[in-house]
Amino acid sequence: MMNIALVGPGRIAEHSLVPGLSKVPDARLWSVMSRNLERARSFAGRHGAAGEEVAHDRLDALLADPELDAVIIATPDKLHAEQTLAAAEAGKHVLVEKPMATDAESGRAMIEACRDAGVVLAVAYHMRWHAGHRLLHARVGEGAVGTIRQMRVQWSFQAPDNANWRAVSEVGRWWSLAGVGTHCLDQIRWFMAPAGGATTALRSSIARAVWGGPHDEQATITLSFESGAQATLCSSALFKAPTRMEVYGSEGFATCEGTLGAHGEGRIELNGEPLEYEPADPYAGEIADFVAAINERRAPEVDGEEGLRNVEMLLEADP
Ligand SMILES: NC(=O)c1ccc[n+]([C@@H]2O[C@H](COP(=O)([O-])OP(=O)(O)OC[C@H]3O[C@@H](n4cnc5c(N)ncnc54)[C@H](OP(=O)(O)O)[C@@H]3O)[C@@H](O)[C@H]2O)c1
Structure with a gap:
């Protein structure tokens, strides 16, 4: 125990x-x-x-x-x-x-x-343990959409004001990017690896004009990969809407609506057909992997190196 x-x-x-x-x-x-x-x-x-x-x-x-x-x-x-x-x-x-x-x-x-x-x-x-995303990741890895050409990921929330610690610099560093954008980036890195190859370009547009605080209220990041694939992520603290993730390949596509979040639910379609999965608690999955990594003396699924690469990309996007 x-x-x-x-x-x-x-x-x-x-x-x-x-x-x-x-x-x-x-x-x-x-x-x-x-x-x-x-x-x-x-x-x-x-x-x-x-x-x-x-x-x-x-x-x-x-x-x-x-x-x-x-x-x-x-x-x-x-x-x-x-x-x-x-x-x-x-x-x-x-x-x-x-x-x-x-x-x-x-x-x-x-x-x-x-x-x-x-x-x-x-x-x-935790989104790596969303049962539907896990199934989709496996299917995409088996070639269900061919070679990935493009991904788009959007996750937003409506903050009531900018009083949250993420919006100020004392103990926060990014706002929408740290709250949800970092997860979008992680999904892109997870789906693109290893076939997409290294990131060859990162461009960003950061907005702070609504409340005028020091941190991003909205962010859009575009990435290019060695394979020729591209990806875009949008994070926002300014509106509430169903989350979206889209994966486009040389031979098909997938869409995920309302899946990014805490509950492990939402609708996924692969090549126009619903992808059926049994919803599971993604937090239980991430903690079970952590415990298994300790017991089995192996690296966890998301280790420090992967976490650091994500931070480095956030720093590049919004220094
Ligand atoms: N993976 C996910 O799904 C997910 C979702 C949300 C958040 N997070 C991450 O989890 C962490 C906590 O986020 P949260 O949303 O749970 O935040 P939160 O509700 O504000 O909780 C953070 C806790 O940290 C403690 N704390 C210690 N020093 C603090 C300080 N100077 N200012 C504010 N709180 C301080 C507070 O507990 P005491 O006052 O009792 O000490 C506070 O309740 C963040 O890193 C966030 O990015 C992850």
């Missing part, structure tokens, strides 16, 4: 990560760290944390627990690096939320620290 702590008991931890963890048979929530001890205690109680000391308001105290195996880091983006380094130094495996870091040097330091400590570093791109 893998004992896993949760650092940062916010929205994604409450509604997705810890419910996902509860579905992984060989792992359990062990302890919780918040800046507020009462908040940690209440979260731990609500989710049945199993440790002796379930609530902490200091990371070093949480990490000092010899029965703790691993941590899930779900704090604002600029805190990920320092917390990952501390966890690695304490010999704990790390599943860190996306984007793993907000600068490339920190990302590299996280990879090195985890490698030197002999612990797994996984990055939480």
